[in-house]
Amino acid sequence: MRVLLVEDDADLSKRIAASLRAENFVVDIARNGEDAEHAGLTETFDAAVLDLGLPKVDGVTVLKSWRAHERTTPVLVLTARDGWPDKVAAFKAGADDFLTKPFKVEELILRLRALVRRANGHASSVVKLGGLTFDAQLGSFELDGLPLKLTAFEWRVLSCLMLRKETTVDRRELIERVYDGDAEVDSNSIEVIIGRLRRKIGPDFIKTTRGLGYMLTALP
Secondary structure, three states: OEEEEEOOOHHHHHHHHHHHHHOOOEEEEEOOHHHHHHHHHHOOOOEEEEOOOOOOOOHHHHHHHHHHOOOOOOEEEEEOOOOHHHHHHHHHHOOOEEEEOOOOHHHHHHHHHHHHHHHOOOOOOEEEEOOEEEEOOOOEEEEOOEEOOOOHHHHHHHHHHHHOOOOOEEHHHHHHHHOOOOOOOOOOHHHHHHHHHHHHHOOOOEEEEOOOEEEEOOOO
16 A cells, blocks of 8 residues: 655654554655645555645645545545644545544554545455455455465555455556555566465466456456
């Protein structure tokens, strides 16, 4: 899951990013509204965490710009402003959720997972496909009722495919959701991860769509 974190407090953004990465999120950071607006309009994210009090361009203006350009990325507003008018302004601009500082990072992570799950059309936190089960709220996988042990990269790929099951996910999109932007990516790295996943969950779950990407399916 790839998240855009927009927070001008450098120490806070580092702490949040570290906690998100420990939970297998890929995190891009913007520290002012101008950079955030550009990132949201030119890159693809599973969700965004957006502060309101930003340098250059405020968070509500950034969010209005994203929505005016038909960017549907789920947005969790994170701010020290706890007044009702600020919440109203954020939701009218297109926010999906609101969290007031100070907050627990664990709650932020749970809310982000719920936003991503719902954005992919899953009302329940548990997503199933054949003998494979993904608890999107806890971030855990089971295969035939037994815990599935995955590396961080394997988890990122499989969770992306699971939330988009029966749909081809572009190879480039998988790369963006597996690796941080400054990582050096080997040309066949995704193929290697897909190969490892096929060995762990069975070769028939993941289909290759030639020239496009991969699909997680229970169909023969």
